[in-house]
Amino acid sequence: MALQHLETAPKTEDFTPLQEHQEQTPTTFFGAKPVLYAQYSGLTLSSPASELEQNAAFSKFHSERDGEDALIKGVDIYVSSENLVFFQSTPSPTGVAIPYPSIALHATMKYKDTTDALFMNLSLNDVESVNDQDDIQVLGVTVLPPSYASNPDTACIQDIFGAMNTCADLHPDPNMSGDEGDDVLDETEPGATGWITADNMDEYVDEEGNFRGTVIGDEELGPGAGTVRQREDGGANGVNGDDEHEGKYYRTS
Secondary structure: OOOEEEOOOOOHHHOEEHHHHHHOOOOOOOOOOOEEEEEEEEEEEEEEHHHHOOOHHHHOOOOEEEOOEEEEEEEEEEEEOOOEEEEEOOOOOEEEEEOHHHEEEEEEEEEOOOEEEEEEEEEOOOHHHOOOHHHOOEEEEEEEOOOOOOOOOOHHHHHHHHHHHHHHHOOOOOOOOOOOOOOOOOOOOOOOOOOOOOOOHHHOEOOOOOEOOOOOOOOOOOOOOOOOOOOOOEOOOOOEOOOOOOOOOOOOO
């Protein structure tokens, strides 16, 4: 998944507010609006200027030089269940939508050892099209709170960090694999690569309530569907084994 350039800012009506999402049961999981977990304005992005130029979407932001870094001021952030969006309205509207699998790392930090900030490493390539790990381009971005240079309002940093944690869990990396020797996970199983939630239900279940890939009728069912575990032959008294009490626990006193 590659980063996407945006020419218009997201609108409030494009999202389902988090409180509404938490208080109501949606009438449908299909075609529902993304849930907005956090939104803040007046942020500043700091990034190495040489890295910023590597991506077409980020290079469109208006920036100021601060030594070897570039500062992108007046940025709005939208943390939704669909993606992470940075948008700068002036001097010209431009933004970027970042899919969560492209966020290789995000963590809180101290900017210049004084101000709470959020650091993230972004993979600039479409991971599926890169054959060599050495070809992957990474952009380091530090999210600074409003008025970071004088009177920083840092409460938003923890809120953004927590929202990103929640949303990233909805988009697990399909390329993640277990340690060598572990059982191989069948990623075609419903929910095998992550939790099935109200935010991503439509990715796994169709409007009839059937798991995608499962065919009902004379056709063969998909992986993991319709599994039946046969009962072992019973003993004389209709229970497994030869002894009526085999396999049961007893109270000792």
